[in-house]
Amino acid sequence: MSPRSIAFLMRHQVTVEPYLGDTSTGPRYGAAAPLRCFLDAQIRMVRSPAGEQVTSSSTVYAEPSTSVPTGSRVTLPDGQVTTVIWCKDRDGGGLPTPDHVEIALE
Template sequence: MPAIPRRFLVHTITVEEYLGDTSKGPKYGPARTVRCLVDEKTRAVRSPAGEQVTSTSTAYAGPEEQDVPPLSRVTLPSGRVTKVILTARRDGRGLGTPNHVEIQLE
């Protein structure tokens, strides 16, 4: 199956990519909007470091979206500001599932 249908991407989030730490705190890139579907469901996920953490939201974006680095700052449609735990690219390779990018959020 090709990409997740655009008609399902009914939300937009603002993403500021994490660039690293400075002496004044975290540094972020310019804000960009991402069209997605936001699911505000709490679940346990593994961080890139292997720790089990709680994700309060997941954003599902089209496969054309670039990966969003962990610790990037995200503003949800509700106005809540959160951070990325991890990003996973989902490619069904012909299995009938929609290809998409999954962004797990704190």
């Protein structure tokens, strides 16, 4: 059985500038690119990659092939700029569930 597409849920668009690393003048980002997604503006507690408990202001759900590095800069539809806390694949392991990528934002 093939994974279910979540394309019909992609009602929002954010702009992602991928984090490339730190320089002597601060973080370096790649070229801005649009990302079709479903944006859930809900505050919740999540764990950072370092294991710290941090507040996430919103979550982006995107197609399974999406890859957004931790630390990337994201501009929301309302113009707010935020940072990626983590990006995780959500794979149903062959079950008939909607596979997707979950991106927690500061």
